[in-house]
Amino acid sequence: MSVTQLFVSLMLLALILLLSNILVVKFAWLRNFFIPGSIVGGVILLLLGPYVLGVFVKSPFADGGxxxxxxxxxAWADLPGLLINVVFAALFIGKPIPGIRDIWYRAGPQVVVxxxxxxxxxxLGLSLAILVLVPMLDMNPIVGALIEIGFEGGHGTAAGMAGTFSDLGFEAGADLALGMATIGIVSGVLVGTLMVNIAARRGVINPGDTTNSAQRAKQEGPSDAEQEDFHTELAQEKGTTDPLSLHLGLVGVAILLGWLLLSGFQWLESVTWARDGGLEIMAHVPLFPLAMIGGVMVQLLLARCGWERHVSQRLMSRISGTALDFTIVSALATLALTxxxxxxxxxxxxxxxxxxWPVLVLVFLAPRVMPDHWFExxxxxxGQSMGVTVTGLLLLRMADPKNDSGAMETFGYKQLLFEPVxxxxxxxxxxxxxxxxxxxxPVLILTAGVTVxxxxxxxxxxxxRVPGRGQGRWSPKQA
Structure with a gap:
């Protein structure tokens, strides 16, 4: 593939992202269901690709679909495995990383949930695989991991692990995981919205107009604190000759550190337990989780040297978000519906x-381990366990539009002890x-033990620390 062909492929993705965002702005039902423009664009490309339109209409290209x-x-098939490294490498760069004790004190109960x-x-996935899917439907046992990869990991993780599935002889895994992620993000919004409305009717929360809180927040505009943060980050960006170049360079450093870590682990594995055809684990692990660790290392180094004032969290989030949009669009565009x-x-x-499962954990466990504001x-x-982080934040905004509970901060802290694992x-x-x-x-025994x-x-x-030990989980919240 030439550079020109790659450029054309990227420009097509950019154009479809522009179109999809116009559609999201134009059609209120897409906004009401919080469907991202990247998913809309991916579905459009999927419908115009070889598995839908190509079935009924001959392609104008001799070797196309x-x-x-x-x-x-x-090109679209290869992009997700590359761009997902950018998404995870930028995840923690520019964000203050507090001490473990502080994180645990504020977000420990949420980490548990x-x-x-x-x-x-x-x-649940491995149990279903062992009892039904493998013996009765002759499926690869790796199918038992698809719930967590698709639901908890989301489209980016599902797309990024396509190479791992292929290496392990489960080529269908990538398409199934992407499909699972799509179901997850839609059901996360629908089920989450239903749960918020039930909680509001029973007096567990008092968010006001739960059906329009997210839209109202958009209309009201940013708060004073948000405006102050925005101006602070603009000042940070002015401190460099080219902010985008600087931030992309930091992402590159994080990915490089992740690659060095992964290569080191793979070398260690090859000369120890995997020697002479032994156990291989790191050989099949993709780069992106190590790139995330590399991002944490970069942020700690910036803080240690006093350079974090030159890094804009806003701009780093834009880089990560743009890479994620391209990842999702290209992954969905090449999803094999067959x-x-x-x-x-x-x-x-x-x-x-x-x-x-997430519904059961929310209803039965959350009120028994969270000392306050358990529902929020x-x-x-x-939301995060059924879709992506954004889904969780959207549901939180619906349940607590003004962040009276402080759940927004604890959710952010929780990510530091959650996403690396x-x-x-x-x-x-x-x-x-x-x-x-x-x-x-054995993996079922391990995961069941960790869950217990x-x-x-x-x-x-x-x-x-929970008043009443979580009794009356659907009764009005304690003062």
Missing amino acids: GLFPSYVLD GQTMAWGQYV TLGDYLLPFLMLAALGIL RGISDL VGGGLFTAAAPPLIAQFGPG VWIAFGLLYFGR
């Missing part, structure tokens, strides 16, 4: 479990290789 030549489809949701998704059709029954079974804090975890972290990347090497049974430990720890440690 739908309305696109083959080199465009090939989020970790329980994530690890429980492995338990794969979803071939595995429709197991796909629906996994999706149903993925929706049920728990609904953000539910699950939701696109190290274990998310390592789970498929672990299942391939040891089988689903988190639940027990939450009830015994944080539960002591």
Whole structure:
């Protein structure tokens, strides 16, 4: 593939992102369901590609599919695995990283709920794989990891792990995970909105007009604190000759550090336990979770040297968000619908479990481990575990438009003890290789043990601080 062909492929993605954002602005129902423009654009390209339009209409290109030549489809298929590294590398750069003790004190209960949701998704998925999907439907046991990868990890993680699935002989895994992520983000908004309205009617929360709180917040504009942060970051950007170049360079450094870490771990594995055909785990782990660790290292170095004032969190978020948009659009554009059709029954079974588990954790565990504002804090975890971080924040904004509970801050702190492990972290990347090497049974035992430990720890440690020990979970919240 030439540079010109790659450029054409990227420009087509940029044009479809422009069109999709215009559609989101024009059609209120897309905004009401919080459907991102990247997903709208990806669906449009999917419909115009080889698996929909290409089935009925002959492509104008001899080696293409739908309305696109083959080199465009090939470029789009490779982009997610590359751009996801940018998304995760930029995740923590520019954000203050407080001490572990401070994070744990403020966000510990939320960490418990989020970790329980994530690890429980492995338990349910692997149990279904062992009992039904593998023996009855002859599926690859790695299918048991798809709930967490698709729901908790989202489209970016699902797309970024395509190479891992292929290496492990489960090529259908990438398409199934992308489909799972799509179901997750839609069901996260629908189920989460339903839960917010139920909580409001029962007096658990008092958000006012829950159906229009997010739209009203947009109309009201940024708060004074948000405007102050904006002006502060503008001043930071003026301190450099070219802010975008600087920030892209920092992302590059983070990815380089992640690559060095991954290469080091792979070398260590090759000369120790994987020697002479032994166990291989790191050989199948993608780069992006290590790039995220590289980003943390870059941020710690900036803070240590006093250079963090030159880094804009706003601009770094834009870089990460743009890379994520291109990742999602290109991944959905190359989604093989025939794969979803071939595995429709197991796909629906996994999706149903993925929706049920976070709801159960929110209703039964959250009020028993969170000492205050359990619903506001728990609904953000539910949104994240069924879609992406943005879904969690949107549901939190609906439940608590003015952030009276302080759940916005605890949700942010919780990410520092959450995302490095699950939701696109190290274990998310390592789970498929672990299942391939040891089988689903041992990994099920491991994840079930971790889930039980988190639940027990939450009830015994944080539960002591809960008034009434979480009784009356749907009664009005305590003062």
